[in-house]
Each structure stands twice: as C-alpha cells, then as structure tokens.
Amino acid sequence: MPADAGGATPILSVRSLSKRFEGLLALGGVSFDVEKGQIFGVIGPNGAGKTTLFSCIVGSLVPTSGEILFRKRRIGGLPNDAVVRRGVVRTHQIVRPFREMTVAQNVSVGALFGRGKRRGAEAASRVAAVLETTGLSHRAGALAGTLTIGELKRLEIARALATEPEVICLDEVMGGLNPSEILAAMALIRTIRDAGVTVLMIEHHIHAVVGVSDRILVLNFGEKIAEGTPREVVADPDVVAAYLGDETNPLLEECVS
Amino acid sequence: MTPAPVSRRTLPWLLFAAAGLVLLLAPRFLDRGSLNDVWNVAFGVILACSWNILGGFAGQVSIGYSAFIGIGAYTTVLLALKGVDPYLTLPLSALLAAVFAVLIGLPAFRLRGPYFTIVTIGVSEAVRVFASGVSFTGGSSGLRMPAGSFDFSVNYASMVALALAVIALTAALSRSPFGAALGAIRQDIDAAEALGIDSTRFKLGAHAISAALVAVAGSLYAINFQYVAPGSVFDFRLSLSIVLMPIIGGVGTLAGPVLGAVIFSYLQIKLLTIPALRDSYLFIYGGLLILVMLFEPKGIVGLWNRLAASVRRSPGGSDAR
Amino acid sequence: MQELREVLLNTLLAAGLYATMSYGLAVIYGVMRIINLAHAGLMMLAAYVTFALYTRYEMDPFLSLVVVIPLFFLLGVLLHRFVVRRLPRTTGTPTMQSLLLLFGVWLVLQNLAYALWTGDTQSILTPYTLKSVTLLGVRVGVPNLLVFGVSALSLLALNFVLKRTYLGRAIRAVTQNRDAALLSGIDADRLSAITFGAGTAFAAIAGTSLSTLYAFTPDFGRSFLLKAFCIIVLGGMESFTGVAAGALVLAFLENALAAWTPIPTSFQDAISFTLLVLVLVAVPQGLPGIARKVARWRASS
Secondary structure, rough: OOOOOOOOOEEEEEEEEEEEEOOOEEEEEEEEEEEOOOEEEEEOOOOOOOOHHHHHHHOOOOOOOOEEOOEEEEEOOOOOOHHHHHOOOEEOOOOOOOOOEEEHHHHHHHHHHHOOOHHHHHHHHHHHHHHHHHHHHHHHOOHHHHOOHHHHHHHHOOOOOOEEEEEEEEEEEOOOOOHHHHHHHHHHHHHHHHHHOOOEEEOOOOHHHHHOOOOOEEEEOEEEEEEEHHHHHHHHHHHHHHHHHHHHHHHHHHHHO | OOOOOOHHHHHHHHHHHHHHHHHHHHOOOOHHHHHHHHHHEEEEEEHHHHHHHHHHOOOOOOOOOOOHHHHHHHHHHHHHOOOOOOHHHHHHHHHHHHHHHHHHHHHHHOOHHHHHHHHHHHHHHHHHHHHHHHHOHHHOOOOEEEOOOOHHHHHHHHHHHHHHEEEEEEHHHHHOOHHHHHHHHHHHHHHHHOOOOOOOHHHHHHHHHHHHHHHHHHHHHHHHHOOEEEEHOOHHHHHHHHHHHHHHHOOOOOOOOHHHHHHHHHHHHHHOOOOHHHHHHHHHHHHHHHHHHHOOOOOOHHHHHHHHHHHHHHHHHHHHO | HHHHHHHHHHHHHHHHHHHHHHHHHHHHHHHHHHOOOHHHHHHHHHHHHHHHHHHOOOOOOOHHHHHHHHEEEEEEHHHHHHHHHHHOOOOOOOOOHHHHHHHHHHHHHHHHHHHHHOOEEEOOOOOOOOOEEEOOOEEEEEHHHHHHHHHHHHHHHHHHHHHHHHHHHHHHHHHOOOOHHHOOOOOOOHHHHHHHHHHHHHHHHHHHHHHHOOOOOOOOOOOHHHHHHHHHHHHOOOHHHHHHHHHHHHHHHHHHHHHOOOOHHHHHHHHHHHHHHHHHHHHHOOOHHHHHHHHHHHHHH
C-alpha cells in the first residue's frame, strides 16, 4: 500500500452519485473515495452501472445528482475536455482510435491537448515516452486502423497517459486479450501506478482485477454492494451471492494470496 | 535518381513558389481573357481551400458559405459608397464575417454531422431572404460601386496573392496542433473531447478563419465586378459550388480543393461559352457529387492514391521502388 | 375573434400539407437513417408532372394523383435500387455521405426540370384556382380545402398502413428500435426499398398539392424542404404523432406572426429557419422531449 494511505485526503471522492436515463436508474447514490496512488478496481455484472460511473466522473455524462470531487474541487457536470485538462482521463471499452492517424499522431493528440498541453519537442518526447511504456514504439508509424485488438487497447491507454493525468480510468482494457497479454496488461497497470498515476479500473477478468487492485468496489443494479480490499470483497457473502457465485470462490482466494 | 532526401519536403514548396511567381508575373505576358480565367481559378481556390479548413479538416460540412461572400462584398461596397478606399475595407470584411461565423457557430456547433449541415442551409436561406427584403442591400436590384478608377491588375494581384496565401495557410494549419485537433474532431469527436480537446472552440476557430478568408475573396469579387446584389452573392448555387470544389477534388486533403477549384472553374468557364452545356451544369455538378459519394468519397485525390497503390502492388509497377 | 378564427383555420389547413410533406422525410429517416435532401427535388418534379398532365391531357391536378402517386412510388424504388442502396449501410446516425449523395440527386432532378420545362415560372390555373368559399365565417380558397382533403386522406392511409399491416409494423419496429428489429429477421433491403418508394410518393403528394397553390420553377421546394426539416425536428425525428404536432406548431407560428405582428410576409420563410435552429439547439429531442420533461416535472412536484 502507498505510504500516504489511511487518513490522507482522497484524490477522488464520489458522493451519492445518481444517474437516471429516461426513468431507468443507472446509478443510485453511489459513494466512495480513492486514495492517491491506489489501483482501485470496479466490478459488477453487466448493466451494473460501471461504465456510467466512469462517464459521470470524466464528464461525458452529466450526473442527475450527487457530487464528484477531484482534489477537493467539484468536477461533476464539467464537460469531458475540461475534466481531462484538470487531470482525470478515461479509456473507452470499445476502442475509438483516430483511424486515419498513425499511432504516434494518435498519442500526440493527448500530449498536445491534455493536462500537459505540450508543444514541439516536449510533445514529441512525451509521445515517445508513452509509446515506450505501453510497448507501442515499434508501431509508432503505423496507421491506427491497421492495429490488432491488443495493440488498440494499448493505444487507448497510451493516448490517455499522454494527457499526463493524475487519475486514469481504464474501462475493460483486458477485454478480448489472451492470457499472456493479460499478464502484460497487469504489469502495465502497475507501471502506471508506480509512475504516480492513480488508477481506477473496470474489469470483467476477475483474476486480473483481484490480482492487481488495492481496493475493489462492487456495483450491482447501480448500487454499491461492497467495497474493500480484494480479500474482503471476495469473502463478502453479498458479493458472492450477487455476482461471483460459490464455485469460483476458492479460485479467488487462490489468486489473492 | 533523387539528389538529396531533403528535396522530398522542400520540392513541393519550391514548385509552389515558382508557380506563384509565374502567376503573379502573368500580366506581363498573358492577355486579359486568360488573366480573367486565372482570376476565376484563384477565386475558386480561395473558396475551396477556406471551406476545406472547416468542412474538410474538421469534417463539419456547411452548405451556407455564400453568406460570407455576401458579407464581404457588401461591407466593401457599402463602405466604398461612403468614400472609403475599397482595399482598406478588406480587414473589416474579414472581421465581420468572423464575428458572424462565431455567432452562427455557437448554437449550430452543438449539432453534429448532417444536422449541422441542415442548419447551415437554413441560415443561408434566412440570410438571403433577409438581404433581399431590406433596403440597405439595394434589394433585388443591388448596389453599384462608386464610379472611380478601377485597376484590374491590382485586383488580379490581390486575388492571386490571397489564393497563394490561403494554400500556404492550409498547408501550415494541417501540420499544426490546431490541424491535429480538427482532424481528431472529424474522426471521432467524443474521443477528441476525451483527450482534452474543447471541440466547440476549435470548430468556432476553424469557422471564423475560413469565413474571414471567404469574405475577403467576396470583397475582391465586388471590387472586380463593381456591382453586388443579393441574388448573386447570397445565391444558393454559390454555396453549392463552394462545397463541390473540395468534394470533387478530395475533401480534407491539401491538394484536393486546389485541384477541384481548377477543374471546376475551368469547367464553369467552358460551360458558359457553350450554350448547349450552359443549361446542364446542375446535371454535371449533381452527377459528379453522386459519383464521388458512391465510388470515392475522397474525390480525385482518393482515386489517385488508390491507383498509385495498385500500381505499386502490381508487378509491372515494381520499378517504382 | 374573427382574426383568431382565421388564424386557427388557416393553421389547420396549412398543417395538413406540412404534415404530408414531412412524413415522406420522416419515414425515410426513421427506417434508413438517411436525410433525404432530394425530397425538395421530388416535390418540384411532382409539381411539374402535374403541370404536364394538366396542360397536355387536361387532367385535373387532384385527379392526376392517381397517376402521380404510383409513378413516384416506382421512381423512389428505382432510386433506391440504383443509387441509395449502393451506400454503405448506416447503423446509428445518418452519414454525410448519404446526405451529399441525395443532394446530388436533387441537383440532377433540378436540371432535368430545366431541360424539360425551362427555367420559366409555371403555375396551374384551374377553373377553381381563384374560387373561395366561406367556412365558419372565414373565406377559404377552394384549392386550399382540396389540398387539406388530400392531406387528410393520405395521412389516414399512412396511419392505417403503419398500424394495421405487417409492413407498417415492420416500419415502426425498425424506426423505434433499429438494431433489435433488424436482428429479428426483417428483410431490411426490401423494407428500405418500399420505404423509399413511400417517402417519394409522399413527396409527390405534397408536390402536386403545392402546384395547385403556388407558382413554381425548377428551383422550387427548398424552403418547403427546410420547413419539413423544422417539423420533423420539432416532432422528435422518430415520432409519427410528433410530426403532426410539429406541423401544427409551425403552421400556427407562421399564421399568427403574419396576422398579429408587423413582420412582412416576405420574411415568413426566415421564421421557420430560425425556429429550426432554435429547436435543434434548445431541445434536441423536440416536442416529445418537452412533453417528457413536463410530465416528469409534474410527477415530481
């Protein structure tokens, strides 16, 4: 655990956040805190409101009620681009590359217009550093439209990192990856955290999320049903009943240890 | 075969500078009729390349650009009637058009894709209806510039210089961070915003720049023809040709709008001289639009790239490597 | 009081025609997610065909609908078969490519009209064109009444098809939930062809109606196209009752402004365009969006 955890003020605070679509309650008063330097997992069945939560945090959706505080300042309701320039960025579950740009150009968009707003050589070195971290250096000149799905997932992360975020929200970056790619992705997420970026991650791949997270939030039908360390969460009877199922439990215990 | 690797980058600029010099010196060796043709092409190039900044780079297709030609033309004529030197009115034309572009853009850019396009048709119709109905535009009979010494060579030089400047500007823009933002907006506006791009601000900027350039062209147009009427400068067909030139040449590319403007202006000049074809220009415009949209949305430049790629792949063209 | 009655009656009469020309656009948008800019050209062409039938064969303009409707349905199907179908299929939002393609079709239609009928202004003058009757104390033109009758009949027919036939249910299903409906085995290609034919036929009904009320040139139809856009945007793009409400709102605004404000009628067209911009910007979901908001507000208070 990071040294400043416990008692320190959270970098991101979500306070009774609700989001309603046309009568459907996607999020019903969710609250939680994320400490600086944590890897914070968000899990839950399909339709639990996980992506809606991320969309509200970064401002691509306007919350119906509740507050989102980043470094004690309210960001709920700000437009997406303004939130990014303050230092909170997200990746998309369904990748959205700029297909007519090269990988390096894609990443440079983040460097040019994110929190860092780098220009010229500074932008170029930022792009090079991020491509190195995400293992895309050898594909820098390739058109984004020609990448494999694993590379596209890493490009999503690379672009988001290029904005120089303090908090990065990763939406299922391991979906569709093979086991060795998943291991690499877990290593990448730790690298990102070690570089000082707080990580929130939605993940269906339960081994990965339990293996890498410091804390986990469990959503079901838009409500928080549990929050705690991976060990606490997998032992929680509500979570087991609502989501995990008895038979997977021993397996989970195994991957926590 | 290639002397130095640097030339790949500098060669187009050298060619561009040489062509520009030749065109600017053309009055020394071309007759008035040919100079008029060059003037027309330069006018088309300004319109097409300026439109391309918003419509091509940022992907926001507007079918209402005649409004900016009208604003430029009327600013110049109205001030000239008050005794101002016509060429001194150019900055004001640009400014007024940019302000109008921002005012229209503020609501209109909240809409995406085709909805924005429809609003631009509506706005240009509203402007045309308004301009034909009020008295200061001279109504349907229009306004004439005050009688004075009109010098075609000054107007020619201004139009050609502006066309060259607009080409250079779009080339510079496309490599700048501003151009990168517009490209990101065109390809995926949500992803662009998710990386920190304030899409509305960039779209407004692109709209204002392109409107200002088009308005200056409109001013030069009014000076050349010494006459302006709502029916000519606010005409829907003018908006139409502004859109067609870059689309036929290759929307969003650098060479496309120039190519489109040259072909289009030439076509128009020819069509006007052949009576049988004068009545079928809409058929040609519409037919070209249909062909481009069905077979090659990137226009002639796209077609060229496709051909070049297939030549490179085929064994016969392997000596190109 | 008299004035109010006049405004309301004229609103109703105009709304019938407005709804007819908007449904053609709305049904194509709903099923195919295509904004049919050629709609204006099709209205114009129908006006000329009606004109030709009247001058050549002395066929009454309203009677000529018997010829015009099937003819334009066929034209729509052919247009779909040879032009529209070649577009890459759209999933969610309409594409620029389809908009500009149909813009090209509009220009070709315009040129066709120039070639066949020159650019001169034409009009259809029947024995009853200038006649009027008194209805509820308001003098109303006979052609306006007939146009309203045609509109009402075609809207009833459309309603019947949409509510009572398999085809209509398929159209409504695709309009309301595109992905689910297309996955459930509806023949999308055939449905699109029929829809495009029907949309074109509605454009033709509107065009024939307009030809009995206004003079026209090959450039005719643009302002009516913009009105139709305004209406379907007001109506919420996908809602069929919304379109009728949108037509009423626009017709009322135009008539009310003409009767009670000093705005010259030459600026009337500018009203609908301004309204279009305002609505698109302020309430992107149109009238149904406002209705839902009001309903929610009343439920919560």
